[in-house]
Amino acid sequence: MRRPGVVLTALTVVYILNFLDRQLLGILAKPIQDELQITDGQLGLIGGLYFAMFYCFIAIPVGWLADRTNRVGVLSIACGIWSAATIACGLARTYPQLVVARMAVGFGEAGGVPPSYALITDTFPAGKRGFAFGIFNLGPPIGAALGIALGATIAAVFDWRDAFIAIGVVGLITATALPFLIPEPKRGATDEMDVDSKPEAAPFWTTVRAFFANPVLTLAALGSGATQFVTYGLGNFAVLFLMREKGMTLSEIAFWYALAIIVGMGGGMIASGKLIDRLSRRSRTTFATAPAASLAVAAPFYLGFVWAPSWELALGLLTIVMFFNYFYLSCSITLVQEEVSPNQRVLAGALLLLVMNFIGLGLGPTWVGAASDWFAARGSIANSLQLALYTLTPFYAIAIALFVMLARAIRSADMRLHKNTLAHESEG
Numbered sequence: 001m002r003r004p005g006v007v008l009t010a011l012t013v014v015y016i017l018n019f020l021d022r023q024l025l026g027i028l029a030k031p032i033q034d035e036l037q038i039t040d041g042q043l044g045l046i047g048g049l050y051f052a053m054f055y056c057f058i059a060i061p062v063g064w065l066a067d068r069t070n071r072v073g074v075l076s077i078a079c080g081i082w083s084a085a086t087i088a089c090g091l092a093r094t095y096p097q098l099v100v101a102r103m104a105v106g107f108g109e110a111g112g113v114p115p116s117y118a119l120i121t122d123t124f125p126a127g128k129r130g131f132a133f134g135i136f137n138l139g140p141p142i143g144a145a146l147g148i149a150l151g152a153t154i155a156a157v158f159d160w161r162d163a164f165i166a167i168g169v170v171g172l173i174t175a176t177a178l179p180f181l182i183p184e185p186k187r188g189a190t191d192e193m194d195v196d197s198k199p200e201a202a203p204f205w206t207t208v209r210a211f212f213a214n215p216v217l218t219l220a221a222l223g224s225g226a227t228q229f230v231t232y233g234l235g236n237f238a239v240l241f242l243m244r245e246k247g248m249t250l251s252e253i254a255f256w257y258a259l260a261i262i263v264g265m266g267g268g269m270i271a272s273g274k275l276i277d278r279l280s281r282r283s284r285t286t287f288a289t290a291p292a293a294s295l296a297v298a299a300p301f302y303l304g305f306v307w308a309p310s311w312e313l314a315l316g317l318l319t320i321v322m323f324f325n326y327f328y329l330s331c332s333i334t335l336v337q338e339e340v341s342p343n344q345r346v347l348a349g350a351l352l353l354l355v356m357n358f359i360g361l362g363l364g365p366t367w368v369g370a371a372s373d374w375f376a377a378r379g380s381i382a383n384s385l386q387l388a389l390y391t392l393t394p395f396y397a398i399a400i401a402l403f404v405m406l407a408r409a410i411r412s413a414d415m416r417l418h419k420n421t422l423a424h425e426s427e428g
Helices: 004-027 029-036 040-066 071-091 095-109 113-121 129-136 139-157 160-181 204-213 215-235 238-244 250-279 286-307 311-325 327-339 342-377 384-390 393-427
Strands: none
Touching (some): 004 139, 071 113, 129 250, 129 327, 139 160, 139 250, 204 215, 238 384, 250 327, 311 327
16 A cells, blocks of 8 residues: 555645636636636626536545446546636636536536545544645645645736636546555555445445434535635635726736735645644544634634735735635534544545535535626626625624534534443443
8 A cells, every 4th residue: 555645645646636626617717718708797697606516516426336336437527527627617608608618617527526535534534634634735825825826827918718728638547547646545454444345335325314413424514605705706716806896917827816816725724634633632632622712813814815906915915815714624624524434434534525515615606696687787886795794794603503502512522432332331
């Protein structure tokens, strides 16, 4: 078996490509809007609901398949599909063609993350998984930063279409190389069990019912979804907002916004991974209290970002926002993966993604785009996106409340487990 570091690096590279392809639409929104003559609302639908319809729901059968077959193979095929679809985005000549191509990207990306969650869990033991997921979750900030730096640069020098095509080709090459880089680990290899005995495949509907019947898993998914409503609603329109209403140029975006992503989001991923590995050994409620506290810190800085009169101040505040906005991700992923049995991990990861991405990715950008069109139609054309981004603020409070409820659910579950253990010991 390859060293854990090699496996984690390869999976992180695939995740970088996954997120890079996903974010290109938001990064290149201005030139795409100018050429195809689409509104903020149409842009929100492409990056939100239309994309999520495939990304969220296809992940469930893909998770079921990967729990029964070769997870590395599923990941490789998925990477090939979304990369080919990214090339198709660059070839689109009309809005409907771009919609179909983006749906195909979502179809492919549905098979990217859930198998990776399970592969990491079967490569790293408990106590090291939080940091491993923190490294893996550098995929979004690095992917977004590279997308901004490369996509904006290619678009500025050549054309926005060339950015989609070039990055799609890189993905196809990576998909071909993946099976040679990552061996398929045994399921449950890092758990306290006999790894020579192959665990039976978990029944599909039993796993689904068990997931939604468990308040810990359900609240983790809902809290993450409410958080992603903010992060995706903001992320899909941040570049357009900074260019159209704050005055940034594409060249400035390529450097300064990419730097903010790396420092803010990347730093938050690393810090949260280390924090939960250390504190969750004392109490599992850390998986809920850490994101609740970080979101409470982020909210006032978010309001400052939207209000800021200059792009320099806005970008500085946004860096702080991104640092604290993403504590939830490593927490929720690690909690869900440790809460289920090894033969349920891919499907459980897919169910987590279904809930949080349908709420966040599907509805967040759709909401912001529709709100911007609504404000523009009522006379606020110059600052319609600013007003639309203000409407995301209540979702900070909703997410914090859900994570507080999750902390209580974890505490209750642990108390029940402790009582049951004492009862069994007394009977013995």
